Amino acid sequence: MALRREPTARQMRLATELRRLREAAGLTARQAAALLGVSPAQITHIESGLSGVSEKRLRRLASHYACTDEKFVDALVAMATDRTRGWWEEYRGLLPTSFLDLAELDHHALFRHEVAILFVPGLLQTEEYARAVFSSRVPELTSEELELRIRHRVARRVIIEGPSPIPYTAVIHEAALRIRVSDRTASKAQLARLLELSEADHITLRVIPFDLDGFARASSTMTYVGGPLPKLDTVVRDAPHGSVFIDSEAQLSAYRARFRKVEAVSLEPGQSRDFIHDLAKEL
Incomplete structure (x- = not known):
């Protein structure tokens, strides 16, 4: 073989x-x-x-x-x-393998937890927001590379918007909600998108306002993806060269504890929706 x-x-x-x-x-x-x-x-x-x-x-x-x-x-x-050849295979050879690995990880996930500090999580981004994020990349992407990344990001939404969505929890810092990656109109559309998604039963959005106490020790971006067993969970961290997958039991345990801390100091889902709604009205 x-x-x-x-x-x-x-x-x-x-x-x-x-x-x-x-x-x-x-x-x-x-x-x-x-x-x-x-x-x-x-x-x-x-x-x-x-x-x-x-x-x-x-x-x-x-x-x-x-x-x-x-x-x-x-x-x-x-x-x-497993012999799955998912939708992401059409991007093989067109995008870095880390993009495909992330989509495959999504496909097999039982749940997904995210903590976002400076940017709205990728799965929750509007196309315009995603375009602004990818357009800021250095070195600059070609128009073809840019469109491929946007298409891939939109396709990944299937795990929270498709026929069999997984439980999804995102804890988003106020900084990520206020930073304008594009312009006022795009920011308002992005906040409206978050409010729309927050109404889904399987999606939980929580906000950490600037003035909330007790956040200093738990302030790092992370994605925690649930596997069939806790020891097969995966943590994804962004790095300059692409996504890094973390899977040692000691680190998984530490990241589980870190997520619980962040979740504990964040606003409740209803309060978070009110917060996002008020923020949108300011724009």
């Missing part, structure tokens, strides 16, 4: 989890290969995401690694046997 040239983030996550299981069992890649009856190179390829693994081999590995968490093993099997 030919090796993958560029594993997706989801394929890499499976590879990472299998390596973690092996290391927790105290086995080397060579020892794991001997137990499975394959070459050490095959274990290396599986654990680097360059090669897939069948359900039979994955369950054998889990058994050799003394993993007794059946739900976790079942979740890994689902990842290993």
